[in-house]
Amino acid sequence: MYTEFKAIVIGNELHLNKIAPHFGIQRKFKWEDPLLLKQDQLQGIVNNADSKMVYLFHFGSVVCVNLQHHEILDVIHYLKRLEPEIDISQNFPYEDDYKLEVNTEADFSINNDSLVVDAQCDHHLEIIATILAKSVSLEKNENEVDALLDRIEAVVNNLSRGELGMTDSGLARMTANILRFRLNTLSYIMLLDNPDITWNNEEAASLHNELSLLFELKERYENLRHKTETLMDITEAFSGLVHARRGTRLEWAIIILIMIEIVLSLYSMFISPLH
Template identity: 65%
Template structure:
């Protein structure tokens, strides 16, 4: 038995309670929960619902099990009716694939692309989906932070030529983006938190820890944290330079005004 996973990021945040109510699920979802859709809940969206499962996470990620490309697009378009902020133009901008194979005849193995186990367990699908959802959402943040680093590098190059070339508004946006990355990584994606199932199931906890190492979640988080700290330091330096430049202009304006006042006083004294 083989389960094929496809994880994507659709937006910054998904309202699980709103989506679940639409599918007739009355449960109240907390921030750390995820929504699972399968069976009759998928009828009317895709033709064949057998062995198909969707995991939906608050932080904007969705994980599809045994879905074809066009079926994923059908689901995204359907969910967009409930969540208009979903980006359905470039659905696969951030994606990750994985395969879980249950085979008693093969040696158990776990790597970046697939996992082989001899015995199926209820928690396996959940753990793999959670890891993939976090990984692909983290990838989005990594790419966006690198893009911002490139923008900062251009500003530094301009500074080397004696041109600051950045306004207060741009600095404010940069700082907001950096803080947003930190918030999304820690609070939204919950990289530092283990799922609830790991607290009650030792095997689930062991699998979660092993997959976390395989996908380097903690190492990637640490690198992202360091990059955001560097970006914050640089933007703070830019902000100080902008304020110093503004202060210098103000001082020169005051000096010019005083000089004009002296000229006018001398004019009144000698020519009137």
């Protein structure tokens, strides 16, 4: 028996405390809590909700369990009515699939695309969904920070020709993007935090650690952290150059004003008396 997971990114953030009441769920969600939509909540959104679930995460990831593609689209379009900021213009550029196989005759094993167990436990679903959600959200941030590195490389190339080519507002936007990446990867994705279930369940903690290693979450996070730190160092250098350029312009403006004042003084001293 297989349980199929598909994780996708539909935005930078989902307001679970605003979404939950629409499904009759009256509780407050912390950043680390996913919102789980089960069969009862999915009735009316998908035709047959048996054995189907959807995990929603604050950091913009959705993990669908046993849903077909058209059913996933139905769920996303329904969520779009609750969260207008959800982006459905693209065909899910950040997604990943995984399977949970229950086989009483097989040994426990973790593979790149599946987890094999002899009996299914509740924590299997939550741990797999959490790891997949973090992985696809991390991929989104990886691609975006790489795009930002490409932009900075173009600025560096201009700088090598003696052209800075960056305004104060452009520098401010670039710095804001870098800070947003750092916030997303640490606070929104909460990559370094374990789900609550791992604190009370040794098997859940072990599975979480093994899947984290499989998806290289910590290595990828460290990679991304180093890239953002490098970007911050570069933008600080750019900031120094921009300030120096502004200082130079100010000095020239002062020099020009002084020269104008001298010219006006000479005019009043030597030319005005003649008239």
